[in-house]
Amino acid sequence: MTTAVAELPHALGGPVLEARIRAQDEDFRVDEVDAFEASGAGEHLLLTVEKRGMNTAFAARALAAWAGIEVDAIGYAGLKDRHAITRQRFTLHLPGREAPALDTLQVEGLRVLESHRHSRKLPRGALAGNAFVLVLREVRGDRDAAEARLAALAARGVPNYFGEQRFGRGGANVTQALAMFASAGGRSGRRMRREERSMLISAARSELFNRVLALRVEQDCWDRALEGEVWMLDGSRSVFGPEPLDDSLMTRLAAFDIHPTAPLWGRGESRATGAALRLECDALGAEDALALRAGLEREGLKQERRATRLRPQDLAWDWRGDDVLELRFALPTGAYATTVLRELATTVGSLD
Numbered sequence: 001m002t003t004a005v006a007e008l009p010h011a012l013g014g015p016v017l018e019a020r021i022r023a024q025d026e027d028f029r030v031d032e033v034d035a036f037e038a039s040g041a042g043e044h045l046l047l048t049v050e051k052r053g054m055n056t057a058f059a060a061r062a063l064a065a066w067a068g069i070e071v072d073a074i075g076y077a078g079l080k081d082r083h084a085i086t087r088q089r090f091t092l093h094l095p096g097r098e099a100p101a102l103d104t105l106q107v108e109g110l111r112v113l114e115s116h117r118h119s120r121k122l123p124r125g126a127l128a129g130n131a132f133v134l135v136l137r138e139v140r141g142d143r144d145a146a147e148a149r150l151a152a153l154a155a156r157g158v159p160n161y162f163g164e165q166r167f168g169r170g171g172a173n174v175t176q177a178l179a180m181f182a183s184a185g186g187r188s189g190r191r192m193r194r195e196e197r198s199m200l201i202s203a204a205r206s207e208l209f210n211r212v213l214a215l216r217v218e219q220d221c222w223d224r225a226l227e228g229e230v231w232m233l234d235g236s237r238s239v240f241g242p243e244p245l246d247d248s249l250m251t252r253l254a255a256f257d258i259h260p261t262a263p264l265w266g267r268g269e270s271r272a273t274g275a276a277l278r279l280e281c282d283a284l285g286a287e288d289a290l291a292l293r294a295g296l297e298r299e300g301l302k303q304e305r306r307a308t309r310l311r312p313q314d315l316a317w318d319w320r321g322d323d324v325l326e327l328r329f330a331l332p333t334g335a336y337a338t339t340v341l342r343e344l345a346t347t348v349g350s351l352d
Contacts, residue, residue, distance in 0.1 A: 063092060
């Protein structure tokens with residue numbers, strides 16, 4: 001059974017506020033932090049666009065239709081939500097020809113901010129992170145408690161859960177992944193698009209990670225060292241360990257130079273040993289978890305790791321009246337603003 005994100009254990013004592021999120025698109029702003037500059041020449045057109053009220057897939061289809069190319073020729077680094085104002089980059093493969101004039105792109109809610117030629121298709125994850133501005137409205141709760149919680153978020157961080165966007169409505173993506181893995185040869189009774197299959201695989205992996213992290217939160221070791229820990233360097237995906245726990249590792253952990261990790265499931269043995277491995281086995285021993293593990297292994301994915309701890313960068317906030325709170329922070333790629341928000345407030349509003 002899927003573990004609902006709303007029911008995952010909190011690390012800092014539970015939300016101290018209630019609020020409405022995304023009362024309007026302007027209340028949820030996301031700007032990609034670029035990882036590289038355009039090369040200035042090549043077969044691709046690199047566009048920086050601002051979009052309002054549309055998700056990334058819709059924008060990609062609109063750009064493909066405008067340029068007269070297949071949607072597979074569109075590249076983007078990450079998926080952005082519909083109910084927001086977002087800035088992100090797309091590449092359009094246009095070998096040997098120019099793009100249509102930009103003023104012919106007439107799509108409501110979509111406008112081009114920059115346009116450059118580039119040498120290659122934009123791959124997933126090719127960004128330094130995302131910067132967020134969130135506005136909470138109809139805020140209820142104790143302001144002093146909120147200030148204390150925000151200070152704790154800045155100082156300690158939060159569990160690095162995958163957000164509910166990864167799992168679909170009601171966690172249906174995990175249920176569908178189980179059905180896909182259970183069907184003959186790992187195929188459902190209908191032809192499944194590659195994008196859909198990839199989405200279900202990602203949901204299955206995320207579910208298993210969240211279960212391990214939830215147990216670490218329950219045992220208050222999501223940001224603390226266990227014997228046999230595998231470590232991730234801050235700001236990268238590089239991992240090392242296990243190593244004997246010593247003062248040097250503890251100093252680096254306290255300085256946020258390294259983070260504990262949990263598995264992104266795939267083929268091969270977990271790198272963790274000792275207490276860290278025992279916790280992973282305890283978290284992933286249920287029948288449905290074993291089915292998800294087996295399905296991911298048949299898909300040929302390799303074992304990877306993800307940090308269990310997430311600290312928002314440059315966290316700042318302003319009260320815009322008694323019941324309106326604005327939050328500003330940045331996160332690395334693959335992290336979720338809603339994961340940060342859930343440690344502060346119980347929210348209502350669309351998360352599509």
